[in-house]
Amino acid sequence: MKKVFRLVGIVLSSLVVLVMLSACGSKALSAQNVVTRAKQTNTITWGVKADTKLFGLMDVKDDTIKGFDVDIAKAITKQILGPKGKANFVQVTSQTRMPLLKNGNIDAIIATMTITPEREKQVDFSKSYFDAGQSLLVKDSSPIHNIKDLNKNGATVLGVVGSNSVQNVAKAAPKARVLQLSDYAQAMTALKSGQGEALTTDNGILFGMAVENPGYHVVGGAFTKEPYGVAINKGQPEFKADVNKALRQIEKSGEYNRILKKWFGNVKGFNYKEMERH
Incomplete structure (x- = not known):
C-alpha cells in the first residue's frame, strides 16, 4: 500500500511540474x-x-x-x-x-x-x-550648405518613414517639402534621381552613405542632438x-x-x- 501511495505521489508531483512548465511556456514572449x-x-x-x-x-x-x-x-x-x-x-x-x-x-x-x-x-x-546629431547629405555641387537653405524655394528633403528626423526637419525648415521613403537605400536612390535636394537623418548614418556614394557629402553640422x-x-x-x-x-x-x-x-x-x- 505504501508503494502505491508513493507512486501516486510521484505521479502527482510530475503533473504539477508539467502544469508549471506548460504555464511558463504559454506565457507570451514579450x-x-x-x-x-x-x-x-x-x-x-x-x-x-x-x-x-x-x-x-x-x-x-x-x-x-x-x-x-x-x-x-x-x-x-x-x-x-x-x-x-x-x-x-x-x-x-x-x-x-x-x-x-x-x-x-x-x-x-x-x-x-x-x-x-x-x-x-x-x-x-x-x-x-x-x-549622434541630425545633418544633411547633398551632392558635392549642391547650393545647400545648412538646414536654413532648405527653406529657400521650398526645397524637397528626403527622409525615412518611422524616423523622427522628418519631424525635426519640419520644425527647423517649415517651408521645405518632405518626401518619406521606406528605407535609406530607397532614400539614397531618390536623392540620386533628383527627387529631392537633400537627404536627412542622423549624421552617423549619413557619414556611412557618403562613404558608400562618392560625390555626396555631409553639410551644415548637427542641428539636433540624437543620442x-x-x-x-x-x-x-x-x-x-x-x-x-x-x-x-x-x-x-x-x-x-x-x-x-x-x-x-x-x-x-x-x-x-x-x-x-x-
Whole structure:
C-alpha cells in the first residue's frame, strides 16, 4: 500500500511540474523575463539595421550583417552571458523594429534608434551608446550648405518613414517639402534621381552613405542632438540594468573605443576623438 501511495505521489508531483512548465511556456514572449530566457538559451536576440553602412549592413558575400551596432551588441552579449554567449541578429527597419520588440520577437533593438520622450512612453532605453546629431547629405555641387537653405524655394528633403528626423526637419525648415521613403537605400536612390535636394537623418548614418556614394557629402553640422540607445521592452528592469552595466564595462575596458575606431576612425569629417569614451 505504501508503494502505491508513493507512486501516486510521484505521479502527482510530475503533473504539477508539467502544469508549471506548460504555464511558463504559454506565457507570451514579450511577457517572459529576458534575462532568464537568455541564460537558458545562452543567446540574446537583437534587432539591427541591414541597410545602414557603418552601423548595420548586410554583407552579401557571407550573408551576415556587419557594423558598429552589431559589434556593440556582441560585446554587450559577452558581458551579460559570458565569453560563450551568442548574439542572434534579426533584420529590422525604422517601421518594423518597434512591433518586433513589443511582440517579443527580439529581446532588444540596437538600430540607430534615437532616445526620445515619445518613444520612452512605449519602451525603456539604455544609456546612450552613440551621440549622434541630425545633418544633411547633398551632392558635392549642391547650393545647400545648412538646414536654413532648405527653406529657400521650398526645397524637397528626403527622409525615412518611422524616423523622427522628418519631424525635426519640419520644425527647423517649415517651408521645405518632405518626401518619406521606406528605407535609406530607397532614400539614397531618390536623392540620386533628383527627387529631392537633400537627404536627412542622423549624421552617423549619413557619414556611412557618403562613404558608400562618392560625390555626396555631409553639410551644415548637427542641428539636433540624437543620442542612440538600446530599446528594451517595459517590464524588463533586470535586462535594462544588465545592458547598462555591460556598456559601462566595455567603455571602461577600452573595447568601446576599439569598436568605434574600427568603424569610424577613417571616415572623413567624423570627429573620432570627440566621440571616444573612457
